[in-house]
Amino acid sequence: MSAGHPEAAAAFLNDSERAAWHDQALWFVRQRRDRATDLPEWEALRDRAAELKAYAMANLAGLLEAFETRATASGVTVHWARDAKEHNRIVFDLLRQRSATRVAKSKSMLTEECQLNPYLAARGIEVVDTDLGERIVQLAGEAPSHIVLPAIHWKKEEVGTLFHTHFGTPADESSPDALAAAAREHLREVLLHADAAITGANAMVAGTGGVVICTNEGNADLGMHSAPIHIVSVGIEKIVATLDDLGVLLRVLARSATGQPITAYTTHITAPRPGAEMHVVLVDNGRSARLADPEFRSALHCIRCGACLNTCPVYRRSGGHSYQYSIAGPIGAILAPAVDLDAHRALPFASTLCGSCKDVCPVRIDIPVQLLAWRGRIASANALPKGYAAIFARLGGIVADRTRFESAGRWARRALRFLPPALLAGRWNPWTRAGRELPLAPAQSFREWARREGRVE
Amino acid sequence: MIARAEILAAIRAAEVPPAPTPAPVPDAADAADLLQQFRSTLESVGGASAVCEPMQVFEEVVYTLLGPGRHAVVVLPGRFAVAENGAVYVDADDLTNRADVVLATELVLVVPTGAIVATMHEAVRRLPAGSRCGWFLSGPSKTADIEQALVIGAQGAKTLLVVFRD
Known part of the structure; x- marks a missing residue:
């Protein structure tokens, strides 16, 4: 096992100036969220959002079947994948059968979880991440460090150097306007000429058979309405029952994520355009197992807004890469141990249990309680991180x-x-x-x- | 089909206890000045809007908003506007090409005067039944991926105008 979270966090903190800058950048987003959620009905909205997710989880099988029936009726092909491997193979087969070699992908944490890019690259298919932040980290050979702000750890001068190398922008160019303009030219070219478009999904609506995709840049729409085939990779827990539920979700999502009232683009798509194909790959990859565990079930309610990352004093001061999992921060710390307890056993300890994540979560996931429960499971499995067992034994003797x-x-x-x-x-x-x-x-x-x-x- | 059966069986075997059906969210009670709220919210997300009065020429209203210079605008019909977030709903049935909503650099959405709802609760109920594809478009495309600096015009529209017209 590589160095765990404490070691990686210590390395991040070595550059104290950068760590302080990172902390401030995220706190700025947290403050924007606070202003955007200043609505009289905000707490009631959170209650309603938690209810609709609990309802969806209690009726998951039926809702997925209803979604499949409606989507199929309007010309969408629905696939089911038990795990990451099966998901990647389904996507690869679809691409290979159509001789697709250049794919434009918009943001999808699920394809990060499944490690789709390296899988396709090894089979001769080039995937270009088309969200600007994701493109930055992809060009640099990194993983996103934040689920909503993938390049939050990058400074504009560093982006300037990267773009100088790849896009030929002037060597000392570091203005975000100029760099984003260069990226626009490059990414529009990729998006308009790709053989296939892959997107994630923010939600599926059982009542309409629709897939809902939110972006600010418009990259998902450019790709999916231009390419001959659109593949949606989505986790089974992303389903909601009705459009009413979707309305609630859309009111809390962007406000919690970036402090916007809604993203610039919110697309509800139920059918491919004439002459094109649309495929939806429903992925389990451990989700049904988590559903069977009452203690951690509600972690599946997560809508990936990133509010818990932005507010977390540990995340802000240790950086997303220190978590060494596709989803960082408090929510990552309760999701990762379910995937691989041994590899991620330090994560539930990367918290002061201050509860700020719970206070901002738009679907009211009780993250601190789950962090504590994971600590118990890790101790019971004799998998405590190095040194913890001795400290806890001594401390336990004192406080008892x-x-x-x-x-x-x-x-x-x-x-x-x-x-x-x-x-x-x-x-x-x-x-x-x-x-x-x-x-x-x-x-x-x-x-x-x-x-x-x-x-x- | 083995995967489908196995996943559904695993979900059913999880035996999640029943949860109550969420109650419908009531429509906003007070009819505040929705037009004013929409216009200021749209401005805050980088867009602009105008009301084209019956005696006014549509093109003149648009060019007044755009300001001097050469323009290549794409005009698309919107069905209704949402006051709380500055979004306009556009349905693919009204377009010849779905990609138009993102291909246009300068996008003008024409919305029937008075077609404004207060919140997303009412907005989702107005989605056309059987819609094949539709969008809530709120201001021009944007990114803050470089040091959280807001840049208008990421990959889609650089300018987004909404004109209310009868």
Whole structure:
């Protein structure tokens, strides 16, 4: 196993200036979200969004069948894939049968999860990611570091250097307007001449057989309405029952994601255009297994808005790549262990359980409770990250015994009050090493105070 | 078909307890000034709008919005507007080519005067039954993928105007 999250996060924090910049960039998005969600009915909308997802999960099989029936009736071919391998093979077969060699793909976290690009590349098919942020990381040979803002970790000067190499923009060009204009020329060319278009989906509507795709750039629409074949890769949990449900979802999605009232393009498509083909690949890849686990079931409600990433103090200060999973941040930390407990066992510990993710989640997923539950599962499986078991055993012995706990507290308060700061803030102390100051310790604990006041025994 | 059967069987075997059918969301109660709300919201997402009065010439209204210079506008019909997010619903049945909504660099959407709903709850109920493809278009295409700097005109329209006309 490669270095885990703590090691990768420490490496990210080594460049403290960059880490602070990353933190601020995401906090800026979080603040935009706060302004956009300042609606009198916001909390009621979140309740309604949570209800519609719970309803969809409770009726998943029937809704998927209804979707399939309607989509098929309007000329869409529906495929089912049990896992990533099956998904990739279905997509490859569709492309190969049509001799497609150049594919324009718009944003899809599912194809990241399935590692579709390398699979197709190994078989001679070039996939161009057409979302600007995704194109940046693709050209750089990286994975997206954020589910909505794939290149949030890139500075404009670095994009300038990258585009100079690939698109011949002037070497010192770093204005976002000029760089986006160069990307527009390149990507429109790709999108208008691709042999096939692959998109993700933000939702499927059982009641209409429609697929709903949201973008700000318009890249998904350029691809799917130009190419002779449009393939939609979508997870089975993305279904909603009715257009009413879709209306609720569309009201919370962009507001939570980027602070916009809605994305610039919201496409509801139920049928291919005349003379073209449309395929929908419904992917399970572990989702039905997660559905069977009451403790983690509601993680399937996620609509991939990214609000929990933007608000998370750990994500903001450790960067998306430190999670080493296609979905980073708090939601990634509860999804990844279900995929591979051993590889991702450090992720549920990458949280202070502050609960900010839960507060912003538009579908009210109780992420902190699931993080805690994963910690329990990891401990039960004897898979605690290195060093944790010993610390927990010692700490557990202290907090489970009142006498030892109170005595430890007394010693700690004394140490903080009377030991020389130079000693306390030595290199040995990870708290101060990260540039933080130690708290001022009170002379007595709350319990000691209460006892003196005669409030408790 | 093995995959389909296996996935559906696994979902049914998960035995998710029943969940109540979500109640329909009521329409917005107060009829505030929806036109004003729509116009200011559209402006905030980078678009612009005008109302073409019965005595006005449509082309003049459009060119006043666009300002001086050479223009290559594409005019498409919109069915209705959504006040809360500045979006206009366009249905593929009204177009000759679906790609027109993204190919146009300067896009003008013509919406019947008064065809404005307050929120997406009402908007989704107005989708034409059996629609094969349709869009909510809210302002020009945009990206903030380079250092969160907003750039108007990512890959689709660089300009998006909405004109209300009878």
